[in-house]
Amino acid sequence: MEFLHPNPEISPDELYQASPVTFPADDARQQFIEVLTHLYSDHECLFVGERRDTDVYEVKDLMSAATEAMQFRAPPHIIWNPLTGELAKTYEGKDSYRCDRAVSDFRYAVAEFDELDLKTQLRFWAGAGLPVVAIVYSGGKSYHGVMKVEGIRTKDAWDLTVKRTLYDRWLVPLGVDGSCSNPSRLSRCPGAVRDNGLKQRLIYLNPSGTPLKLKA
Secondary structure (H helix, E strand, O other), rough: OOOOOOOOOOOOOHHHHHHHOOOOOOOOHHHHHHHHHHHHHOOOOEEEEEEOOOEEEEEEHHHHHHHHOOOOOOOOEEEEEEEOOOOOOOOOOOEEEHHHHEEOOEEEEOEEEOOOOOHHHHHHHHHHHOOOOEEOOOOOEEEEEEOOOOOOOOOHHHHHHHHHHHHHHHHHOOOEEEHOOOOOEEEOOOOOOOOOEEEOOOOEOOOOOOEEEEOO
């Protein structure tokens, strides 16, 4: 597959070293702060928390909590797109602060693989030339890539440009999990520690979203 980096032994450290934004490799608090600082503005609302949590928070409040806490523990999940902070209807008709219809800015798309081994996933992210703003090791079987999307103003536009074109025509046939294609996709938050003891580690951060492609 020509989009894979030709080096079969790409390491997480190579992507870490290529990151335009530098951050401590093992500092969970700082990784969480760097994501908030570089990808969002103070008054935007985000969901971070446990899978069944419902509240959203302004970025400035999340920043204060992260910087002031004596014992910092990053939340396990994040929705990368900013939210309105208002209730909206889910497709089942329920009220929610964190559903697709509550997205305020269709800014980021998330991709993860269920079947590819970790080394091949790294070769994909290093060679595909996608507009990647962040890569997070899930602490399990995948690297989650967060890609910048532009010019999307509505859910209908998202479905046409992102879901049907980026995902259905290209990413899903390559092995990306198709359930990632909605704008309020729940993803692994950098800095958290999973039940297995492994860290959800941020390994790459590029707010501009210039295409990521390591030199061969």
